[in-house]
Amino acid sequence: MHSAFMILRKKPMKRPKFNDEGVDELTYAPFVLVSALDTEYRDVRLSFDDWGWLNEKHGQGQSIGDQYIVGPANELRPA
Incomplete structure (x- = not known):
């Protein structure tokens, strides 16, 4: 294995x-x-559903690393 x-x-x-x-x-x-x-x-x-934790961990921008938070369901999509 x-x-x-x-x-x-x-x-x-x-x-x-x-x-x-x-x-x-x-x-x-x-x-x-x-x-x-x-x-x-x-x-x-x-x-x-812990957006406070997300903002604290990654800031309040529109992306996490090279993944953008987009759409009504806040999906992550590549930049």
Whole structure:
């Protein structure tokens, strides 16, 4: 096996801890996991909503490195 793969396998992925509303704000902070497993879509969604942390970490510009924050969903796109 490739050595990078072995390194990744040695550190297990964290297990989410959803509250009664199906939200986990702690495991992957500043990201939030929202469980939609009981919906027709049967998925788990990753959301980001800590814009204060983002501005503190990367400034209040329109980009992070060479990625611009664009669009109504604040997608990151290459410059």
